[in-house]
Amino acid sequence: MKIFAVGNSFFGDDGVGAAVLERIRREDVFPGADLIDVHTDALALLDHLSRGEMNVVVDAAEMGLEPGAAIGFRPSEVRLKINSDHLSMHGFGLAEAFDLAAQLDRMPDDVLIVGVEPERVQINQGLSAVVSDAVPRVISIIQAEVQSNG
Amino acid sequence: MSSVTSAESGTNLDIKVKHLTRVEGHGNIVVNMKEGVLEKAQLEIVEAPRYFEAMLKGRSFHEAAIITSRICGICSLGHQITSLKATEQALGLEVSEQTVLLRKLLIHGATLQSNILHAYFLAAPDFLKVGSVFPLVGTHPEVVVRALRMKRLANDIGDVVSGRAVHPITPVPGGFTRIPTAGELKELKRRLEEDMYPDLLATVETLKALAGAIPRFERETEYISLRSDDDYALYDGDICSTDTGRVPDSEYLKMTNEFVVPHSTSKHAKVGRSSYMVGALARWNNNHDRLCELAHTAAGALGLKPGCCNPYMNTIAQVVEAAHCAIDSIAIIDQLLDAGLKDEKPNQEPTVYGTGVGATEVPRGILYHEYTYDRAGRITAANCIIPTGQNLANVDDDMKKLVPEIIDKSKEEITLHLEMLVRAYDPCISCSVHMLDVDFIE
Numbered sequence: 001m002k003i004f005a006v007g008n009s010f011f012g013d014d015g016v017g018a019a020v021l022e023r024i025r026r027e028d029v030f031p032g033a034d035l036i037d038v039h040t041d042a043l044a045l046l047d048h049l050s051r052g053e054m055n056v057v058v059d060a061a062e063m064g065l066e067p068g069a070a071i072g073f074r075p076s077e078v079r080l081k082i083n084s085d086h087l088s089m090h091g092f093g094l095a096e097a098f099d100l101a102a103q104l105d106r107m108p109d110d111v112l113i114v115g116v117e118p119e120r121v122q123i124n125q126g127l128s129a130v131v132s133d134a135v136p137r138v139i140s141i142i143q144a145e146v147q148s149n150g
Numbered sequence: 151m152s153s154v155t156s157a158e159s160g161t162n163l164d165i166k167v168k169h170l171t172r173v174e175g176h177g178n179i180v181v182n183m184k185e186g187v188l189e190k191a192q193l194e195i196v197e198a199p200r201y202f203e204a205m206l207k208g209r210s211f212h213e214a215a216i217i218t219s220r221i222c223g224i225c226s227l228g229h230q231i232t233s234l235k236a237t238e239q240a241l242g243l244e245v246s247e248q249t250v251l252l253r254k255l256l257i258h259g260a261t262l263q264s265n266i267l268h269a270y271f272l273a274a275p276d277f278l279k280v281g282s283v284f285p286l287v288g289t290h291p292e293v294v295v296r297a298l299r300m301k302r303l304a305n306d307i308g309d310v311v312s313g314r315a316v317h318p319i320t321p322v323p324g325g326f327t328r329i330p331t332a333g334e335l336k337e338l339k340r341r342l343e344e345d346m347y348p349d350l351l352a353t354v355e356t357l358k359a360l361a362g363a364i365p366r367f368e369r370e371t372e373y374i375s376l377r378s379d380d381d382y383a384l385y386d387g388d389i390c391s392t393d394t395g396r397v398p399d400s401e402y403l404k405m406t407n408e409f410v411v412p413h414s415t416s417k418h419a420k421v422g423r424s425s426y427m428v429g430a431l432a433r434w435n436n437n438h439d440r441l442c443e444l445a446h447t448a449a450g451a452l453g454l455k456p457g458c459c460n461p462y463m464n465t466i467a468q469v470v471e472a473a474h475c476a477i478d479s480i481a482i483i484d485q486l487l488d489a490g491l492k493d494e495k496p497n498q499e500p501t502v503y504g505t506g507v508g509a510t511e512v513p514r515g516i517l518y519h520e521y522t523y524d525r526a527g528r529i530t531a532a533n534c535i536i537p538t539g540q541n542l543a544n545v546d547d548d549m550k551k552l553v554p555e556i557i558d559k560s561k562e563e564i565t566l567h568l569e570m571l572v573r574a575y576d577p578c579i580s581c582s583v584h585m586l587d588v589d590f591i592e
Contacts, residue, residue, distance in 0.1 A: 008220065009220070010217075010220030010221070039226075040224070041305070043267075043298070043301065044302075044305065046298055047298075047302050047305070092271070099284060100283075100284070100287060100294070100298075103284070103287040103288065103291075104287060104291065104294065104295065104298075123201075123205075123221070
């Protein structure tokens, strides 16, 4: 299994993926899993997504839910908005990386995205309390997925 | 705002291109011409202030580079190296030759990655008039795969030398906490020779086929970059202007002169003229004599000449530079291996507590950090001047000359020319926050 974090841990709740990976590492929740923090370089997922095993991606996501809400979903269940501004590389995020992966036939069958609705995304701040509280729930979602895969 | 009369009087033009750039900020192109008189041609930048000084004040010298490397996900390494240099100068921390070589290797990797991504993912779609990189996957999959392969190798240089590609962790004040092994460096060298070299040749061929789409626009410009007697200056050197020559980096304030304009939350900068340009084209114009042979071959094939003052050629200068970074990386690895890798510990014993300036060429141009430390090794004052801010006034000046020259074209073509101009500067408008935007399918 590979578990990825995407996001900038220096921008408040955008760091939720990194916080989840840190907790998994500290408590050794998934022994043997590859824990990969691609930070803001979502395109790096293209180098790491792998077929024949489970790929979990944890990211802050604007889903129109209450801040702190955490949901696991398949890429096929959602429409990920391509937001690239096309003025700079800064717009390349997870949606763009998945689009490229699919077009290049590099998208594994088994991908779970765990999105966490952020409360605040501002520079020089840590996680908000509600998103910090969501970290164990994210881990439970991944554990349930692992169990259901048997 | 100065007014420019168009060649064809009586023309009216009103362009407003709004670009959403995720959560943090955005840039808009605004052009307005009334009865042949250009009233407005500017790049409007709206982004949250960074409060750079507030972020660093009171922090210890161990923390400064960690914090600043996270300001921007794309320019992380540049901020980190520049921060380390400022801290080391302020505290009198000497670094070894091995440290300098490893840092140069890191900068090569970061520049290679950034330049390649810009050329393939932002500029090439413009040249092919396809809007974005996504249609290219269907029509030119091998080109996209090549770009991703080159990016990965450039990333791996960062991973091997610094631990992690985007937020490097082993470079610290005074040196590195971990030195790569000879085996790791040899493997990088092998991949640079066997994979990157042919990919660079193919990149030049690809761009050669597209170079005809580069707009022929010229404006005499002041170009500012670092300049060194020893090499193609990226890690350090004097500040060099095509107008006024060289000054030491301690005089950076004289070479930036930031000022505030109403249409941008980012400060603009100027020296002798109303604007200047930094970045790959500035580095080419100042330092082309320091480039390796492959870079010169690429420049020849792509029509890049010394003294070039076409800002659209910045993309070509980036590709030329990418060739240099790859070849020079091999040379640096050879130097490190020949000298034998030493398991050095970072030198973290301050000899003075004062003010230090770091100036580094990052992909988009010169980046400056300046810190003042108290006797407890904590920051009391900090300043940061980023390349994109330095280029903003120059983009506006380019637009003012460009719009009247292309006023006979359709509004769509004029808009595309203006967007391509902004993209050629490879701007770093807002710090990246890569949140997903999700709609659940009902």
